Amino acid sequence: MNILLLNPNTTSAVTDLLHAAGAQVASPGTELVAMTARRGVPYIATRAEAQIGGAIALEMLAEASTGIDAAIIAAFGDPGLFGARELFDIPVVGLAEAAMLTACMVGRRFSIVTFARALAPWYQECVAMHGLGARCAGIRTLDDGFRSIADVQAEKEDMLVTLANRAIEQDGADVVILSGAPLAGLAAKVSHRIPVPVIDPIAAAVRQAETLVVLKPRKPVAGTFRRPDAKATIGLAEPLAAVIEHRQRHDAHGGSS
Structure with missing residues (x-):
């Protein structure tokens, strides 16, 4: 099973964190194929950046989807997720949706801590x-800045644990999600310090993606997520244009998809 781990920001060190945390929970035989955006922003934090990241995620999926069984859009706000489900036949999972749905299976109300x-x-x-x-139950955030996006989980670990415990005590959270791609792997390190289940979004996403591959859900031919009709494009990256226009494209090895 090959799962594309698609990081729509430009920080390769965050991709490395995501890959390492995902590999810890992946089933034997599952390969996580990591990919980092070549353009965009170091980390996605705003609506505008999410719009940009969503478009980049679609381009990345079109470029790399051949030979892939499922894909994970590895940014917590799920930029481009619904569009990807329209365009592509493979299951596409978002970090936020996977984490929240997993949290709903182990508790009534979850808090997002970032x-x-x-x-x-x-x-x-x-x-x-x-x-x-x-x-x-709520979204709790730290107020102070940080030195490096790649090292923010180590820098802010104690403060994030305090914030998570505050969400339990004051917001009534049954589950805590430690959110944001740069926090990948942190849940496993601090779960013993938080008295409710702690969800790592990348771990949830990897397991959800594996489940969907095994279940083999059909691509909708009706409803809101059916593939849109072919449409002419101007100026788009060639792999994405080929997907939107419903035409075969040739990969680097001379094959077609």
Whole structure:
């Protein structure tokens, strides 16, 4: 099983964190194929950046989807997720949706805990997008800045644990999600310090992607996620243009997809 681990920001060190944490839970025989955006922003934190990241995620999926059984859009606000499900035949999983749905299976209400205040409005809209507002006890963020996006989990570990425990005590959270791609792997390190289940979004996403590959859900031919009709394009990256226009494209080895 080959699962594309698609990081739509430009920080390869964050991709490395995601890959390492995902590999810890992947089943034997599952290969995580990591890919980092070649353009965009170092980390996605705002609505505008999410729009940019979503378009880049679609380009990356079109470029790399041949030979892939499923894909993970590895940014917590799930940029481009619904568009990807329209365009591509393989299962596509988002970090936020996978984490929240997993949290709903182990508790009644979850809290999202993250490292930057700027993320809160986008994350709140992501919760609403997935129809999970009634299950979300709240979103808690740290207020201070950080030195490096690649090292933020080590720098802020103790503060994030304190924030998670505050969400349990004050918000009534049954489950905590440590959110944001740069926090990949942190849940396993700190779960003994938090008295409710702690969800790592990349771990949830890898296991959800594996499940969907095994279940083999058909591509919808009706409903809101059926593949859109072919449409002419101008100026798009060639792999994505080929997907939208419903034409075969040739990969680097001379094959077609």
